[in-house]
Amino acid sequence: xxxxxxxxxxxxxxxxxxxxxxxxxxxxxxxxxxxxxxxxxxxxxxxxxxxxxxxxxxxxxxxxxxxxxxxxxxxxxxxxxxxxxxxxxxxxxxxxxxxxxxxxxxxxxxxxxxxxxxxxxxxxxxxxxxxxxxxxxxxxxxxxxxxxxxxxxxxxxxxxxxxxxxxxxxxxxxxxxxxxxxxxxxxxxxxxxxxxxxxxxxxxxxxxxxxxxxxxxxxxxxxxxxxxxxxxxxxxxxxxxxxxxxxxxxxxxxxxxxxxxxxxxxxxxxxxxxxxxxxxxxxxxxxxxxxxxxxxxxxxxxxxxxxxxxxxxxxxxxxxxxxxxxxxxxxxxxxxxxxxxxxxxxxxxxxxxxxxxxxxxx
Amino acid sequence: xxxxxxxxxxxxxxxxxxxxxxxxxxxxxxxxxxxxxxxxxxxxxxxxxxxxxxxxxxxxxxxxxxxxxxxxxxxxxxxxxxxxxxxxxxxxxxxxxxxxxxxxxxxxxxxxxxxxxxxxxxxxxxxxxxxxxxxxxxxxxxxxxxxxxxxxxxxxxxxxxxxxxxxxxxxxxxxxxxxxxxxxxxxxxxxxxxxxxxxxxxxxxxxxxxxxxxxxxxxxxxxxxxxxxxxxxxxxxxxxxxxxxxxxxxxxxxxxxxxxxxxxxxxxxxxxxxxxxxxxxxxxxxxxxxxxxxxxxxxxxxxxxxxxxxxxxxxxxxxxxxxxxxxxxxxxxxxxxxxxxxxxxxxxxxxxxxxxxxxxxx
Numbered sequence: 001x002x003x004x005x006x007x008x009x010x011x012x013x014x015x016x017x018x019x020x021x022x023x024x025x026x027x028x029x030x031x032x033x034x035x036x037x038x039x040x041x042x043x044x045x046x047x048x049x050x051x052x053x054x055x056x057x058x059x060x061x062x063x064x065x066x067x068x069x070x071x072x073x074x075x076x077x078x079x080x081x082x083x084x085x086x087x088x089x090x091x092x093x094x095x096x097x098x099x100x101x102x103x104x105x106x107x108x109x110x111x112x113x114x115x116x117x118x119x120x121x122x123x124x125x126x127x128x129x130x131x132x133x134x135x136x137x138x139x140x141x142x143x144x145x146x147x148x149x150x151x152x153x154x155x156x157x158x159x160x161x162x163x164x165x166x167x168x169x170x171x172x173x174x175x176x177x178x179x180x181x182x183x184x185x186x187x188x189x190x191x192x193x194x195x196x197x198x199x200x201x202x203x204x205x206x207x208x209x210x211x212x213x214x215x216x217x218x219x220x221x222x223x224x225x226x227x228x229x230x231x232x233x234x235x236x237x238x239x240x241x242x243x244x245x246x247x248x249x250x251x252x253x254x255x256x257x258x259x260x261x262x263x264x265x266x267x268x269x270x271x272x273x274x275x276x277x278x279x280x281x282x283x284x285x286x287x288x289x290x291x292x293x294x295x296x297x298x299x300x301x302x303x304x305x306x307x308x309x310x311x312x313x314x315x316x317x318x319x320x321x322x323x324x325x326x327x328x329x330x331x332x333x334x335x336x337x338x339x340x341x342x343x344x345x346x347x348x349x350x351x352x353x354x355x356x357x358x359x360x361x362x
Numbered sequence: 363x364x365x366x367x368x369x370x371x372x373x374x375x376x377x378x379x380x381x382x383x384x385x386x387x388x389x390x391x392x393x394x395x396x397x398x399x400x401x402x403x404x405x406x407x408x409x410x411x412x413x414x415x416x417x418x419x420x421x422x423x424x425x426x427x428x429x430x431x432x433x434x435x436x437x438x439x440x441x442x443x444x445x446x447x448x449x450x451x452x453x454x455x456x457x458x459x460x461x462x463x464x465x466x467x468x469x470x471x472x473x474x475x476x477x478x479x480x481x482x483x484x485x486x487x488x489x490x491x492x493x494x495x496x497x498x499x500x501x502x503x504x505x506x507x508x509x510x511x512x513x514x515x516x517x518x519x520x521x522x523x524x525x526x527x528x529x530x531x532x533x534x535x536x537x538x539x540x541x542x543x544x545x546x547x548x549x550x551x552x553x554x555x556x557x558x559x560x561x562x563x564x565x566x567x568x569x570x571x572x573x574x575x576x577x578x579x580x581x582x583x584x585x586x587x588x589x590x591x592x593x594x595x596x597x598x599x600x601x602x603x604x605x606x607x608x609x610x611x612x613x614x615x616x617x618x619x620x621x622x623x624x625x626x627x628x629x630x631x632x633x634x635x636x637x638x639x640x641x642x643x644x645x646x647x648x649x650x651x652x653x654x655x656x657x658x659x660x661x662x663x664x665x666x667x668x669x670x671x672x673x674x675x676x677x678x679x680x681x682x683x684x685x686x687x688x689x690x691x692x693x694x695x696x697x698x699x700x701x702x703x704x705x706x707x708x709x710x711x712x713x714x715x716x717x718x719x720x721x722x723x724x
Binding site for chain 2 (some may be wrong): 009138148149152175202207241244260
């Protein structure tokens with residue numbers, strides 16, 4: 001293992017929040033108890049606020065429903081999606097921790113090939129606390145893992161790496177396929193455990209899935225906006241993709257790293273492909289324009305903070321993508337509102353000591 | 363598995379040559395017999411031509427020593443290195459096949475985690491016959507493998523992929539480390555079998571190792587020049603790196619793919635780190651200028667063949683790298699000679715039916 005510029009330490013229990021969007025009870029937490037119980041949970045209730053969400057006993061958590069979102073953000077709550085897991089980004093907004101791990105409520109503990117249960121959170125933390133190497137590809141993958149290093153021909157000046165902003169984990173069992181692929185291959189299951197973590201190189205975009213995802217909120221938080229999706233919007237299931245495209249472009253600009261690979265979770269249930277197709281179909285053709293847009297984005301050199309980058313990106317989105325659909329004008333405005341909301345809740349002067357008015361449980 | 367644009371077929375025994383540079387006997391072939399015996403071998407004898415190289419019985423092979431190189435190429439033989447495994451590229455030159463697999467004589471058959479012997483050649487062929495995806499990262503790795511596909515958010519227009527030019531395999535046991543890393547970690551062994559093949563994204567360079575490497579000679583052959591190394595040169599152990607940097611830049615320009623990952627071979631013996639340090643030390647600091655050079659190379663749009671690209675690159679090498687060391691003037695000239703030699707032996711009009719004057723064995 002190469003010398004990391006920061007060292008892997010204890011699992012950061014006071015520096016990390018687990019954010020979970022849900023519309024149902026949270027029984028899935030029972031299986032995660034050994035791994036999650038030391039941490040603080042932020043539950044964002046997706047949909048009808050009158051429904052009672054049950055959290056298993058013994059977890060330290062706060063819960064926000066739509067009424068809480070409206071109360072905390074006032075008119076700025078318009079940037080938070082309703083009836084869509086995109087609402088999870090409200091949890092990123094109200095967290096006061098340095099790190100976020102977000103997971104879906106149909107994700108369970110996976111097992112590695114030896115049969116051992118995978119502590120997904122610990123692996124994400126290791127990914128985040130060791131550097132990334134976006135400028136040159138290391139053929140033996142993550143050089144900061146035990147038992148491996150940079151290979152011959154890897155420039156020494158690049159071996160320090162850059163800080164890691166995002167750790168993208170994968171899924172055993174049900175793969176994260178789009179509706180057309182789900183329809184064509186209803187029985188395909190992911191059984192291959194690829195024992196690797198790697199940095200997604202600078203200049204390369206990837207499809208970021210929000211199911212099993214961790215990030216450094218201080219480094220990249222304001223770019224982790226999951227867009228306008230679900231109720232009242234023409235599109236769904238592109239919330240995490242949107243965040244991924246924006247965040248990757250900004251990470252590249254600011255020389256921050258994005259890793260993908262380990263850890264795996266066990267994804268239990270394929271969502272309904274017919275429902276998904278309805279949510280996705282506009283995204284499926286819009287993305288043919290969106291991807292070239294993001295591939296060609298150049299952010300000005302004087303954008304040196306994530307907020308500055310994000311506001312610049314919002315302008316470019318309105319300018320370049322509104323010809324694709326008027327929706328992108330609305331989305332560009334929502335991106336600005338999101339940054340206003342972020343700054344409102346996260347400015348050092350106004351930082352509240354306690355959670356922002358959520359329902360504190362347990 | 364996504365629908366590949368070409369289909370994996372039988373192991374191409376009449377369309378592939380195995381190229382092996384060696385200075386010793388070729389006993390290592392015994393272990394490879396079940397996998398290599400159906401194929402034609404091209405042995406390039408590294409160093410003293412008076413030494414007799416023993417090839418195990420039953421292999422269909424031709425052998426070239428330095429005298430053969432001089433006879434075949436005449437004055438153009440100056441571009442072929444002497445006393446260095448870089449001489450292997452002479453084998454690429456005289457081959458008449460579409461595909462090349464090249465392997466070092468200290469590489470043995472590896473085993474997968476189930477204990478099964480790995481047919482490295484078959485995996486390389488599979489890599490070469492299925493498309494690459496350099497424009498967008500697929501988080502479940504190679505979408506053309508059995509049991510996997512493109513994930514949600516992967517643009518459909520990019521799912522056809524591009525032809526694969528290079529398949530870069532890896533090494534169990536002795537990792538391919540540079541001399542400083544060998545010296546610092548003499549006992550480190552690679553025991554991790556990462557069950558993945560992936561495309562190295564467009565715009566990203568990688569350290570290409572020649573130990574376990576296959577490529578499509580028709581697509582990228584003229585770029586697989588291993589430079590001036592070894593006897594009479596100020597540098598060694600950068601032959602494959604040089605080929606990798608040049609080939610990757612040209613693949614990116616021509617929209618060809620480069621894959622890395624599976625297959626693994628068992629690398630038996632670490633070379634002497636003190637000897638390696640002597641060979642490498644100039645490369646170690648030169649590469650700090652070479653990498654930024656290759657990262658910034660832009661080839662003209664009217665370069666539409668590998669030869670055109672390579673000649674253009676030779677000019678840029680002389681112009682931009684000769685300030686680093688006069689060696690790069692010589693190397694730039696040798697790159698031109700190499701292309702002349704390539705065209706001499708590979709022009710359709712002059713293509714000989716039989717091997718070019720090598721010593722035919724068995």
